[in-house]
Amino acid sequence: MxxxxxxxxxxxxxxxxxxxxxxxxxxxxxxxxxxxxxxxxxxxxxxxxxxxxxxxxxxxxxxxxxxxxxxxxxxxxxxxxxxxxxxxxxxxxxxxxxxxxxxxxxxxxxxxxxxxxxxxxxxxxxxxxxxxxxxxxxxxxxxxxxxxxxxxxxxxxxxxxxxxxxxxxxxxxxxxxxxxxxSKAPSVKFRGIFLNDEDWGLQPWASKTLEPETGDIGPKTYAKIFELLLRLNANTIWPAMHPSTKAFFHYPGNAKMAEMYNIVIGSSHAEPMLRNNVDEWDKKTLGDFNYKTNKNAVFNYWENRVKEAKNIDAIYTMGMRGVHDSGMEGVKSKDEAVALLDGILKDQRQLLKTYINEDPTKIPQAFTVYKEVLDLYKNGLEVPDDITLVWTDDNYGYIRSLSNPEEQKRSGGGGVYYHASYWGRPHDYLWLSTTSPCLVWEEMIKAYTLNNKTIWILNVGDIKPAEYNTQLFLDMAYNASKFETIEAVNKHQEDFFTDIFGEKYGKTIANIKAKYYQLAFERKPEFMGWSQTEPTTPIYQTAYNSLGYGDEISKRISAYKTIENKTQKIAQNLPKNLKSSFFQLVAYPVEAASNMNKKFLYRDLALTYAKQNRISAKKHKDSSNLAYQNIITLTEKYNALSNGKWQGIMHMKPRNLPVYQNPEITLSENSSKDILGIAVEDTLRNIQGISKLPTFYENDFKSYFIDVFLKSENETSWKLTNLPKWLNFSKTNGILNPKNTPETRIYVSIDWKLWNQSRKPLSEIITLESGDFKEDIEIQISENYSNLPKNSIIEKNGLAVWYAHSFSKNEEKNKAFWQILNGLGHSQHPLQASPVASESFSEFKNTPVLEYDIYAETINPEAHLNIVALPTHPLTTSGQVRIGVQWNDSPIKIIDFKTEGRSSTWKQNVLSNTAKKQMQIAIDKTGKQTLKIYMIDAGVVLDYFILNTKSQLEPYSLPAETKIYSHEN
The missing domain is CATH 3.30.379.10 (Chitobiase/beta-hexosaminidase domain 2-like)
Structure with missing residues (x-):
C-alpha cells in the first residue's frame, strides 16, 4: 500500500x-x-x-x-x-x-x-x-x-x-x-464448570502438592482455577463439594479470591442457597435435613449463608434435595413434595429479598431440574418466572429435557448442567475424559437453539484430563455462532492441537484423538469390565466376539494399537518442551485407554481360547496382566511430570471399582490329547459336520479367517491342500512353535477373475493337514445378487447392515428434513430429525420420509429388524422420541425410543451409546425389500439398521455395511 x-x-x-x-x-x-x-x-x-x-x-x-x-x-x-x-x-x-x-x-x-x-x-x-x-x-x-x-x-x-x-x-x-x-456479547450469560468427585485427583493433589499449607482445595488452588476460567472466557464456578473437601466458605480466602477474580459463585443441584450440605450440615447438632419436620433449623442454616454472601457475585440454587444427591427427605408422594417445595421457594426468595435485593428478580437464581426433581416439575411444581430452569443431561451426555416454547419465554431463561465426568449408576467414568465432542456439540447446540442460553455448567471432575472437552464446551458457550454446523467440531479440535503442537503435528494429533473418542463412544474404557455399580457387580466377559464377525476383539485391539503407536512415534520426535503437555493431553489418555481395553480383551481371548484347549491362552493372560502393569507405569509417569508438579493429580482406580483391578483369569485345564486344532470364523459347520467358512458373495472383497493352533507343547508343521487357483490365502503352510508361534491365522479370499474363468464353482472343499491330522473346510459362494448395481444393500450370511445415511430417498416436507451429522454416532453419519425447534408431525402424508432398498435372500415370516438410534431424550417434558416405520406395504408402526428414569433399558443404552428397537417383520419373497422411516418428533438421531433373518447373535461393534461391490473393489 x-x-x-x-x-x-x-x-x-x-x-x-x-x-x-x-x-x-x-x-x-x-x-x-x-x-x-x-x-x-x-x-x-x-x-x-x-x-x-x-x-x-x-x-x-x-x-x-x-x-x-x-x-x-x-x-x-x-x-x-x-x-x-x-x-x-x-x-x-x-x-x-x-x-x-x-x-x-x-x-x-x-x-x-x-x-x-x-x-x-x-x-x-x-x-x-x-x-x-x-x-x-x-x-x-x-x-x-x-x-x-x-x-x-x-x-x-x-x-x-x-x-x-x-x-x-x-x-x-x-x-x-x-x-x-x-466484541460480541457472550452467547451464554453464565458459563462455567463444576468441580466434582474430586476425591482421587484434584483434592489430594491440591492438599499435598500445590497447597500443603491449607491441606485442601483452598485459595491458592482456586486462584489458578479462576485464572483458567477467565482465560477460557468463562465466569462461573460450582465449587468442589465432596466429603474429602471442606466447604468453599470454610476458608475465607476462597470467597475473597472469587471476589478478586470476579468469578460468579454458584452451587450444585443438591446445594441450595450456596450451602455445602455434605460438609456444613451437622445432623448431630442440627437434626434432620428435613424442611417438613425441622424447618427452623434449615431456614436459619440458609439465612446465615445468605447474610455471609450478600456482597458476593452469586447464582443462588433454589429448591431442596437431600444432603447429597438424593431425594428430598420427609415426603411420601410427588404431590406432597411439590407442595413442600412451593413453600421452600417462597421462603428462600424472601431471604434474598431481605438480605440481597428488595427485588429478587434482579438476583440470579437457578432451579436445577435434576433426577427426581424433573418428575416433581412435571407434576405441577410452579417455578417463579425469573428463576432460570437449568436442565440436565442423564449423566451420560444426553439431555433429559429442554425448554418448550412457553418455557423459552421465561425472563429467567433456561440453562444446562452437563457431565464430562460422573460417579454413579450404571457405572462411573471418573478416570479418562472420553465424551464424544460431536455429542457435546449435538446436545448443547440443540439446547442453545431452544433458547437455553442463561447458564451452562460442565461437570469437569478434576479438570484433568478433561482439558479439551472443557475448552470446547466453554468456547461454544462464549461464541455459539462459530459452531453452527457439526463440522466446526473437527476444525476446533484441529486448531486446538495445532496451536499447541504446531502445524507439523496438529492435524495428526486431532485425528488420533478423534479415533480415541470414537472408540470410547462404542464403549468407554471404564465400562470395559461389563460391570455396574450401585450396586457394584463383578466384572464379566465383554460382548465382543473373538470367533465371529472378523474377530471383533482383535479388530478393537488393533484399532487402539494403531493410535497408540502413532502417539508414541510423535512423542519420540517432539521437542523436549512439548513432551509434558503432549503426555497430559494426548499420550496418557490414548495409551491408558488402549491398555484398559487390552486388559479386558486379552482376558477374553485367554478365557475363550482355553475352552478350545489352545496353549496360547496363557500368552493372552500374560498380555492382560501386562496391560494392567502398563497403566500403573503410565500413571506414575503422569504424577511425576514437570518435576513433580502434578504429583497426586492422576488416580487410575477412582472408587477402587472392580473394573480398575488386575482381573483374575482362571484358565480351564487343557484336556485335549491332540497336538493341533483349527477354528474357522463364526465356528460354522455344514450338515455333515464339516467346518465351513461364512458364505462368500460374488464380487465381494471380504476375507474370512481360519485359525490353526497348538493344543500341546509340541512343535508341528501344517499345510493347506486341495487348493483351487481362484482361492487366495495369506499363507498356505507354516510351523507352530509353543514358545514363539503357538497359533496362526490364515485369511481366505477369492480372486473373482480366476473364479469366473473356472466356470464359477459354488463350493469347494480344502484340507488342512499336519502329520496324521486332517481337517476339511468347506468354501461356499453365492450368486444371489449377481445382477444388482454396485453399493446395493444385501443380506449376507443372515444379516443385512446399513447406515442411516445410505438412503435411496430423503424427502423433505414442511421445512423439516433429516440432517446428516458427520462425525457423530457409531456410523459417523447419523441423521437427525431437524430442525429441532419444529413441531411433531401427526399425519404421515405431510412428514419427511427416508426410504431404503434392501435385498434379501432368506424367506422368513418372523425376521427381525433392529433400528438403532442414539439414546437421546424428548426435547421437552411432555415430548417423545418417535418415528414411523413401514416395512414393504405393511401398516406404519410407531416406535418410541423414550426411556423412563433409570430403567434397565436406559442403563444399557448409555453404556453402549445406542437405543435399539426390534421389530418383527415378514420377508415373504427374496429380492428387493423397502423400508420407510417417517419423521414424527424432532431431535431423533438415527444411526444404523440390522436385518436379522436367522435369529443369530449380532456383533457388539458396528459392522461394515453389507453392500455389493464391483471387481475393482
Missing amino acids: NFCLRTILTICFCLLILTKGFSISDRINSLITFEVYTAKHKSTIVYDKEGTPLDSISAHLLAEDIFKVTNYKPEIITNLKQAKGNVIIIGNINSKLINAFIKSSEIPSDFKNQWESYLYKTIAKPSKSIKKAFIIAGTTPRGTAYGVFNISKEIGVNPWYWWADVPVKSRKELILDQSDSI
Whole structure:
C-alpha cells in the first residue's frame, strides 16, 4: 500500500470515529500497529487504580505473559501522568482512564450496555508523552479481562499454559497487528464448570502438592482455577463439594479470591442457597435435613449463608434435595413434595429479598431440574418466572429435557448442567475424559437453539484430563455462532492441537484423538469390565466376539494399537518442551485407554481360547496382566511430570471399582490329547459336520479367517491342500512353535477373475493337514445378487447392515428434513430429525420420509429388524422420541425410543451409546425389500439398521455395511 492511499484511509477512519463512533460490527479495520516490545520500543501497562481488583490482576498477568513471550516484563503503573512511549491501557469503558482516550459519546450506547464485552483501539500520539496507546476497555470487569486474555492468546500464551504445561511461543519482538474492534456479547450469560468427585485427583493433589499449607482445595488452588476460567472466557464456578473437601466458605480466602477474580459463585443441584450440605450440615447438632419436620433449623442454616454472601457475585440454587444427591427427605408422594417445595421457594426468595435485593428478580437464581426433581416439575411444581430452569443431561451426555416454547419465554431463561465426568449408576467414568465432542456439540447446540442460553455448567471432575472437552464446551458457550454446523467440531479440535503442537503435528494429533473418542463412544474404557455399580457387580466377559464377525476383539485391539503407536512415534520426535503437555493431553489418555481395553480383551481371548484347549491362552493372560502393569507405569509417569508438579493429580482406580483391578483369569485345564486344532470364523459347520467358512458373495472383497493352533507343547508343521487357483490365502503352510508361534491365522479370499474363468464353482472343499491330522473346510459362494448395481444393500450370511445415511430417498416436507451429522454416532453419519425447534408431525402424508432398498435372500415370516438410534431424550417434558416405520406395504408402526428414569433399558443404552428397537417383520419373497422411516418428533438421531433373518447373535461393534461391490473393489 503506498503512502498516499494509507494516509487517505487513515483520515477516513478518523472521520468515521469522530462522526459516528465505533461500528457495532465485529471488527473495524485499523491501520495502526502497536509495538509491545522491539529493539526501539518497550511498552508500559497502565490500569485503572479506581477499578476492580480484576483490572490489577489482568494487568499483572498480561505483563507476565509478555515476559514469557519476550523475556521483557513491562512496567505496570496506575498514574497516567507517568506513562510515556507505547502504553497498554486497561480499564472499564466508562472509567476516567478510558475516557481520557475515548470519549463516551464516541462509543455506541448499545455496546456500553453489552454483557461482558470489550473493545480494542490503537491511538497514535494521544498525548505529548505517549507515542501510541493500545486500549483494552470492557463493559464489565470480566469483559476487560477477556479482552486482556484474548490478547494473551494472540501473542502465544495458551489458556492451558499452566494447567497443561503448554509452552509459550517465544518471540524476539512483539508487535500487535490488532484491528480496532468491538466484541460480541457472550452467547451464554453464565458459563462455567463444576468441580466434582474430586476425591482421587484434584483434592489430594491440591492438599499435598500445590497447597500443603491449607491441606485442601483452598485459595491458592482456586486462584489458578479462576485464572483458567477467565482465560477460557468463562465466569462461573460450582465449587468442589465432596466429603474429602471442606466447604468453599470454610476458608475465607476462597470467597475473597472469587471476589478478586470476579468469578460468579454458584452451587450444585443438591446445594441450595450456596450451602455445602455434605460438609456444613451437622445432623448431630442440627437434626434432620428435613424442611417438613425441622424447618427452623434449615431456614436459619440458609439465612446465615445468605447474610455471609450478600456482597458476593452469586447464582443462588433454589429448591431442596437431600444432603447429597438424593431425594428430598420427609415426603411420601410427588404431590406432597411439590407442595413442600412451593413453600421452600417462597421462603428462600424472601431471604434474598431481605438480605440481597428488595427485588429478587434482579438476583440470579437457578432451579436445577435434576433426577427426581424433573418428575416433581412435571407434576405441577410452579417455578417463579425469573428463576432460570437449568436442565440436565442423564449423566451420560444426553439431555433429559429442554425448554418448550412457553418455557423459552421465561425472563429467567433456561440453562444446562452437563457431565464430562460422573460417579454413579450404571457405572462411573471418573478416570479418562472420553465424551464424544460431536455429542457435546449435538446436545448443547440443540439446547442453545431452544433458547437455553442463561447458564451452562460442565461437570469437569478434576479438570484433568478433561482439558479439551472443557475448552470446547466453554468456547461454544462464549461464541455459539462459530459452531453452527457439526463440522466446526473437527476444525476446533484441529486448531486446538495445532496451536499447541504446531502445524507439523496438529492435524495428526486431532485425528488420533478423534479415533480415541470414537472408540470410547462404542464403549468407554471404564465400562470395559461389563460391570455396574450401585450396586457394584463383578466384572464379566465383554460382548465382543473373538470367533465371529472378523474377530471383533482383535479388530478393537488393533484399532487402539494403531493410535497408540502413532502417539508414541510423535512423542519420540517432539521437542523436549512439548513432551509434558503432549503426555497430559494426548499420550496418557490414548495409551491408558488402549491398555484398559487390552486388559479386558486379552482376558477374553485367554478365557475363550482355553475352552478350545489352545496353549496360547496363557500368552493372552500374560498380555492382560501386562496391560494392567502398563497403566500403573503410565500413571506414575503422569504424577511425576514437570518435576513433580502434578504429583497426586492422576488416580487410575477412582472408587477402587472392580473394573480398575488386575482381573483374575482362571484358565480351564487343557484336556485335549491332540497336538493341533483349527477354528474357522463364526465356528460354522455344514450338515455333515464339516467346518465351513461364512458364505462368500460374488464380487465381494471380504476375507474370512481360519485359525490353526497348538493344543500341546509340541512343535508341528501344517499345510493347506486341495487348493483351487481362484482361492487366495495369506499363507498356505507354516510351523507352530509353543514358545514363539503357538497359533496362526490364515485369511481366505477369492480372486473373482480366476473364479469366473473356472466356470464359477459354488463350493469347494480344502484340507488342512499336519502329520496324521486332517481337517476339511468347506468354501461356499453365492450368486444371489449377481445382477444388482454396485453399493446395493444385501443380506449376507443372515444379516443385512446399513447406515442411516445410505438412503435411496430423503424427502423433505414442511421445512423439516433429516440432517446428516458427520462425525457423530457409531456410523459417523447419523441423521437427525431437524430442525429441532419444529413441531411433531401427526399425519404421515405431510412428514419427511427416508426410504431404503434392501435385498434379501432368506424367506422368513418372523425376521427381525433392529433400528438403532442414539439414546437421546424428548426435547421437552411432555415430548417423545418417535418415528414411523413401514416395512414393504405393511401398516406404519410407531416406535418410541423414550426411556423412563433409570430403567434397565436406559442403563444399557448409555453404556453402549445406542437405543435399539426390534421389530418383527415378514420377508415373504427374496429380492428387493423397502423400508420407510417417517419423521414424527424432532431431535431423533438415527444411526444404523440390522436385518436379522436367522435369529443369530449380532456383533457388539458396528459392522461394515453389507453392500455389493464391483471387481475393482
